[in-house]
Amino acid sequence: MAELGPVRAEAGELVEVSFTVNGTPATLRLPARVTLSDALRGHLGLTGTHVGCEHGVCGMCTVLVDGEAARACLLFAVQAGGAEITTVEGLGKPGDLHPLQRSFGRNHALQCGFCTPGFLMSSYDLLTTKHGVRPEDLPGELSGVICRCTGYRNIVTAVREVQAEFPDGIPAPGNRATPAAPEPEAAGPVATDIVLPGGAPTxxxxxxxxxxxxxxxxxxxxxxxxxxxxxxxxxxxxxxxxxxxxxxxxxxxxxxxxxxxxxxxxxxxxxxxxxxxxxxxxxxxxxxxxxxxxxxxxxxxxxxxxxxxxxxxxxxxxxxxxxxxxxxxxxxxxxxxxxxxxxxxxxxxxxxxxxxxxxxxxxxxxxxxxxxxxxxxxxxxxx
Incomplete structure (x- = not known):
């Protein structure tokens, strides 16, 4: 993640920030005090990142920033300049879910679903950085996310099942854009063609x-x-x-x-x-x-x-x-x-x-x- 320089922004002044979200480059102009969670939800339409307490306590807004779990409600978007961000939308595709997503569904670990994105991203981070964690330690390791339905038993079971299936580390997120191979010649101008669909409009x-x-x-x-x-x-x-x-x-x-x-x-x-x-x-x-x-x-x-x-x-x-x-x-x-x-x-x-x-x-x-x-x-x- 890029270090912020000595830049001062006035109240309401728009600041340009660029980062990569689920493999796709994004550049936004927004006030300096907009949080990363609000930028993801309100400016990029990635509403899978839920917002609960907005104090970093409930863990609903957990995302990966440069491969590490972070609370998106505690980061300003401008602090993530240059970072690689992965949200729950980047974890798996609708027709090809990530093993964690499949396990959550199979083990009825979804409940109301409000805490699910936070648990998915936190458990991904846990099984990536501590794939050898002992099964009996999983409840404590996952305690940073609060389940309002008290469905912890099924959540822990789902994570334990994936850990057993991939003892050497779980697969990487599967819904990230793959950067295109560089062209042998300089890229041409931005495409400006606008072609309206045939048939009646929506x-x-x-x-x-x-x-x-x-x-x-x-x-x-x-x-x-x-x-x-x-x-x-x-x-x-x-x-x-x-x-x-x-x-x-x-x-x-x-x-x-x-x-x-x-x-x-x-x-x-x-x-x-x-x-x-x-x-x-x-x-x-x-x-x-x-x-x-x-x-x-x-x-x-x-x-x-x-x-x-x-x-x-x-x-x-x-x-x-x-x-x-x-x-x-x-x-x-x-x-x-x-x-x-x-x-x-x-x-x-x-x-x-x-x-x-x-x-x-x-x-x-x-x-x-x-x-x-x-x-x-x-x-x-x-x-």
Whole structure:
């Protein structure tokens, strides 16, 4: 793990940190006081690392840092710069589980599952560094992780079984990306192709909202890609790839589903005179979720106000596709409302404050209120 130099970060200032997670390089920009557990869960979508006490007592957040067990809630993400990190997602694949995972399932050592990631990573560390530990010492050696269901007997049995199966050391984690062999020639430019899937989109939405700002002032924001990016909820522009193509990051969080995408966007049409802008975008998170979108943004001025229209076709795969169409539509509408409000603020003040994605509670409340209003309208029409 890299040593921190004499660098001072102001409160709220974003610090860039790079490390390797389950064999995949990752670079994040986040406040210096964000813990490694929050970075893994909230920024990389690796929610298998559980958070219990946040004091380093319960052991739920155990991960491997440079091959050694560490409490992710006690480390700042910036302290892990340059480190090799392995989370429970890297231990085994869905169709090819690690021996520890198979043994936990076989011996009913899962219980509610909340402590399971911590026990898996701690027992892996134990059987790697002390594969000759005596069976009678296993309870004490594993006492650094707390099981809320008091299912210790089955957990110890599962670990003992794997120890007996691999007396000379257990297999390495099996779900880590293998670095590609170096090319004989210098690598080419970053791939910028965006190809939308065929067939119907997962979600198709048409959204309109008004802002109390003249259309010309709205377009001063739409003309400035850096200012525009800061108006997008959870988004961050990270690079200009040329040819009206840009690299960026985006975070989506709805209840237990937390995703952090890295991807590209290309502006195909940008016509202030006709009030039309078209963008293609695609992104992928470390867990394999992928999103692609074809978005047309139009402005319609009316006196001192502007109506923003967005027509979006969105294609989803992976965990993000767990969102139902109705919920995904509600999320899209709420985020567009946030975007429009941020554009209005930027058009008025000349700067934009980064917009956080809507919280799960606000989304649920907004969805419930919208459904109630729709039901009441339907009831009045029936009378």
């Amino acid at each position: 979600i198709a939405v048409e959204i309109s909202t008004g802002v109390a700002v003249e259309a010309d002032r709205v377009w001063t924001v739409l003309d400035d890609i850096h200012l525009l990016a800061r108006c997008l909820p959870g988004a961050e522009l990270t690079g200009d790839l040329g040819g009206d193509t840009y690299a960026g990051r985006a975070r989506v969080s709805v209840g237990p589903v937390k995703l952090a995408f890295q991807g590209i966007a290309r502006i195909l049409d940008h016509d202030r005179a006709s009030g039309r802008m078209r963008v293609l975008a695609q992104g992928r998170d470390t867990g394999g979720a992928q999103t692609q979108a074809d978005i047309v943004l139009r402005t319609e001025g009316a006196g001192g106000t502007t109506v923003l229209h967005a027509d979006a076709k969105v294609y989803l795969t992976g965990r993000i596709a767990q969102f139902g169409r109705a919920l995904a539509g509600d999320i899209s509408r709420r985020m567009f409302e946030q975007f429009a409000a941020a554009v209005a603020e930027a058009a008025s003040s000349g700067h934009a404050v980064p917009v956080k994605p809507p919280s799960a509670l606000k989304l649920m409340a907004g969805t419930l209120l919208r459904r109630i209003r729709d039901t009441l309208r339907w009831g009045r029409r029936r009378r």
